[in-house]
Amino acid sequence: MSSYKIEAGTAQHIGNRPQQNDRVALMTGARAPGYVLAVLSDGVAASAGAEQVLHTAKQVFDDFKPGDRPTLQRLEQVLRDIVQETHLVINMNAVTTDKQALASFVGLILSPHGEAVWAHVGDSRLYHFHAGECKARTGDAAYVEHLVASDRLPPDAARNHRKSKLLVNLLGNSRKDPFVTVGHQSGLAAGDVFLLCSDGLWHFFTDAELGAATSRGTPRQASEMLINKAAERSQGKGGNCSMAVIKLARPAQDAGEPGAVRRII
Incomplete structure (x- = not known):
């Protein structure tokens, strides 16, 4: 079992947009004691896609039964299942409503065995820091490489047009299945920090700034500082800003079971 406690929180700000289209959540599995799922999604032009991401994520994670110790590949598959099932449901809903919903996805699973697995689609991001x-x-x-291989685009063309191409790498795109990138880390310890955030946040910070902010303060303190600074740097023109901060900290001597989630926000 892990030798750390988890301090985690979520935060959002609407920015200068008329509505909040981002969605973010921290979840524990109904059949997976000690496992934690963090999910963040940025809905494009509306919140319906992001809402569906969270709804599907809860269903899939509640059905997940890890057994003794699942492989990293199995944990990756849980995240892939969330992406594929959400993508399918969004497209089915589009047929009946005649409205297309699009959404990014970033998800993180922490296991009680000191492992982290993440998956990503679109322009929301996950960061892993240690000691800042x-x-x-x-x-x-990885998506640019995929475009070169699958669409036979010249490498320079793929890089030069990656912003426009990335816009179609979203859940709910009826013309193309989402391209999922995955990553993992074993041997987690106190001092590790994960940040999931929408582009309304990461656009205004360097990696070093995000690492310093999330490592020095509590999730609440880091979230408040980053949201305030993003608003200042955007000069009132920033979009929706959302994040989840997950910190691994040394447990107090009288703390409860290691790996338990302490929700700060």
């Missing part, structure tokens, strides 16, 4: 240093970050490099 960025150890991993999701991005579009």
